[in-house]
Amino acid sequence: MDNKKRVYTFGNGQAEGSAGMRNLLGGKGANLAEMNLLGIPVPPGFTITTEVCTEYYTLGKDKVVELLKPEVEKAMEGVEKLMRSKFGDKKNPLLVSVRSGARASMPGMMDTILNLGLNDEIVEGLAEKTGNPRFAWDSYRRFIQMYGDVVLGLKPANKNDVDPFEAVIEQLKEERGVKLDTELTVDDLKELVKRFKALVAERTGKEFPLSVYEQLWGAICAVFDSWMNERAIFYRKMEGIPAEWGTAVTVQAMVFGNMGNTSATGVCFTRDAATGEDVFNGEYLINAQGEDVVAGIRTPLQITKQGSQQWAKLAGISEEERKEKYPSMEESLPQIYKELNEVQEKLEKHYKDMQDMEFTVQEGKLWLLQTRNAKRTGTAMVKTAIDMLHQGIIDEQTALLRVDPLRLDELLHPIFDKNAVKKAKVIAKGLAASPGAASGKIVFNADDAAEWAARGEKVIMVRIETSPEDLAGMAAAQGILTARGGMTSHAAVVARGMGKCCVSGAGSLKIDYTQKTMEADGIVLKEGDYISLNGSTGDVYLGQIPTQEAELDADFAELMTLADKYSSMKVRTNADTPHDAAVARKFGAVGIGLCRTEHMFFEGMKIKAMREMILAENEAGRRKALEKILPYQQADFEGIFEVMDGFPVTVRLLDPPLHEFVPHDEKGQKEMAEAMGLPLQKIQQRVEELHEQNPMLGHRGCRLGNTYPEITEMQTRAILGAALKLKSKGIKIIPEIMVPLVGIKKEFLEQERIIRDTAEKLFAEK
C-alpha cells in the first residue's frame, strides 16, 4: 500500500484542504474546506481527490476501492463523531450526500446522490429518531429513486418518455385518487418504496443494495463514471476542459430542509447573475430538499422582501396575497435571513467575486452546502467587474481579467426593434432568466432543436422544464422558453452560462409534447410556428420581430477604455464598405487591416465591366473595360477613406480567381451573352477555360496581378486617386496597398514596380 493521501476531511471549523487546492479537490471540495476555515457553518465530510478519478480510469474500479477503503472509513468515523450519529446505525443513523466536483464548475452535468445510508431497517430508526415517519419514508423513496437513476441507470427511454419512477408514483396516485405527492400517506410512501425496489430488481436483475457501504462505493464509482458520460464530454468540449482534469468526489453529512416548517432549502447569489446589479437575491422553499428548488417542480419563493415584491408585481399578485401565500425568507424566517445575509457578505468579500451559494435550514439551523463563483451573463460580467472596481474590491487588472472577451458578444448583439416590439402581441410572461432577443420556430425537444438548426432554421426550444440532456438542443437554439422553474432552474443557469436568451417559468403555457403544441393566451401554436422571446423582460411574443443594434452602456465604455490603457497591440478591422468601417469605428477600431476589393466588383454596373474585362481577347480590350471600372472603384475607396479619417487603411489587390466573377448557370450565361452582344457559345467557352481543378491554389492573388498587370495598375490608380481627392478636402488618409499571395520574391518585386510606377505617373498628372 502506498502513502499517497487520497482523502481530505473538513468539518467543525477545520479542514485539511483549502481554496488553493482546487485542482486536487475540485471547486466544490476546495470551497467546502475554505468555508470551514472561514467559520461558516458547513456540514462535515470529506473529499476524494481528482487524482483518484484518473487512477479509476487507469487502475480500474476494484483496485481504486481497495486503495481508498482505509482512508474513507477513517474519514467517515470523523464525520460520525461530529454529527453524533453512525453511518449504517439502526437507531441513530448518519446519512450522507455524494457529489461530484471538477476544477471548473459544471452545472447540472454530474450527478448527485442524497440521503445515502438508508435501508429497510434504518428508515424505521430514522422515523423514530425524528418522530417524523413521513419525512423518513419520503427520504428513503427519494434515495431509491435518485440512486436508481444515477447509479443503476433507470432513466426515461427517450425525450417524450416519463421517468420510470415518476410513472410508478403517478400510478399510485391514480389508485389512491389523489393529485399531489403531498397527499400520499406514510403507508403510501412505504408502498412506493416496495414498488421502487421491485422496479429496480426487474430492470437491473439485482436487488437494491441494502448494505450502506455497498451503497457508498456504488455512488462514488458512479461519480467517476459520470465524468465520461455523454453530457459531461459535450460540456467539456464546449468549454474546452481537458478530460485529464478528472472530478473529485465529496461525501458530506446530510442536513435536511424537509423536516417541517422551520426547515428550508435554497440557492442565492451575492449579486444579480443576469444583470450584474449589486443586490443580494435568491430563492428558497420551506420544507423541501435542494433538488426541489433547482429542478423547477415547485415554484420557489424569493429570499429578500424586495425581490419578492418585484416577483409578485411581475406575476400580478397583490401585496396581501404575496404576504399570505408567498412570503420572502426575510419575512418568514427573519433570524435565518439575517445570518444568511451576513454569510453572503463575508463570502463575497473573501472570494472577491460574485458567489452562487446553496444552503439548507434544518430545524432553525442554517447550513451552507456550497459556494462558487457565479456563472453570469456577459452583461453581468462587465457590470460586476466595473462595480467591484469602483467599490474598491478589485483592481483594474483584475477587472479586465474578469470578463471573458468572447462573452462581450452578448452585449453587442441586436435587441428587438423598438417600434416593432410595441406592435407585437405578448402571449405569455415568464422570468427574465437570461437576457437577449430571439425569434425562431418552436421546437419541443433537444433533438429537434439540433436537427432543425443544423439545416439552417432558427428555433426556439420550448420545454416544460429542461434537464442536462437538453444541453445540445439549448446550444443550437436561438432561445429557450420553459413553463416551469425559477431564476435558478437548470434552464436559467445554463442559458446564462451560454449567453443564450431564456425566459423561464412562464406558468400560463400549456405544453403538450406528444401533440407538439403549446397553448398561450388562448392561442394554440404548433411546432414550426414563430415566437419571439425577450430574455431581459420575460416577455413571450407571437411571431417574428425584427431586431436593431444594441445600445452600449457606460460600464462597457469604461471597460474598453481600461483595456486600451493596458494593451500595446492595436485593433483594426476587416471592412469592405463604409458601413462596416463605421460600425468598427464605433467599436473602437483604429484602422482597417483588410479591405477586400473583390466584393466591390459585384455591384451594379461594375460586374458588367468586370465580365467584359475577363472576356476581352487581349490587353487592349481589358484596359478598355478596366477604364470603365476605375471611377466606380475609386468612389468605393473614397467612401471608406472618409470614414477612416486619420486611420490607416490596408487595401488588398484583387485576390480571387476570375471564374468567381462569371455566371456558371445557363440562365446567367444567356443574360451575359445578351448584355454583351456575344454568342452564348463564346461565353460558355470562356467560362470553361477559367475552370480550375484547384482554384484555391490556382490563378489568384498576385498571380493575377502579374499576368494581368493592368488590373494592379487600375486598382493602384483607384486607391491613390481616392486618397488624393480626399486629401484635397482636408481628410487625413493613410493608404496601404497589400499584395496578396506572395510566395516568390520576384513576384512581389514585379507588383511593387507596377504600383510605384503607376503612383509616380498619377502624382505627375495631378
Add this chain to the structure above:
Amino acid sequence: MIEVPRATLIADQIAENAEFFSFGTNDLTQMTFGFSRDDIASFVPEYIEKKIIEKDPFQVLDQEGVGQLIKLGVEKGRSTRSDLKVGICGEHGGEPSSIEFCYRVGMNYVSCSPFRVPIARLAAAQAALKS
C-alpha cells in the same frame, strides 16, 4: 500579405522591399495543413471527435505548426527591416487565444470583423496583462 508558407521562409528577402506584413492566416492555415477550408466539414469534426486534432485550426490558430511559421516570418522580416509593421487579418484576428499568440510574437496589430473589435481589444489587454 503573407499567406503562402514559402513566404514565411523567405520573409527576410520580402521585407527588404515590403514595408509591412499582414498574415493571412486563413490561407496560411489552409496551405500549411493542406486542408481545403471549403472541404473540412467531411473530416475535421471527426478528427476532433477522435482527438487527432484538438480544435478546428480555422477557428483557433494552430500555434504549434502555423504559429511557428508566423513566428519565423516575423523574426526573419524584422532581421532585414527592424521597424517592419506586422499584423494579422485572418479570422483568427478576433479569437482571444490567437490574439494572445499574436501579442507574444510581437505583432503591431490584429484585424478582425467589426463586431469582434471589442472582443479583440479586451483580449489584447488580457494578453498584455498575462505576460
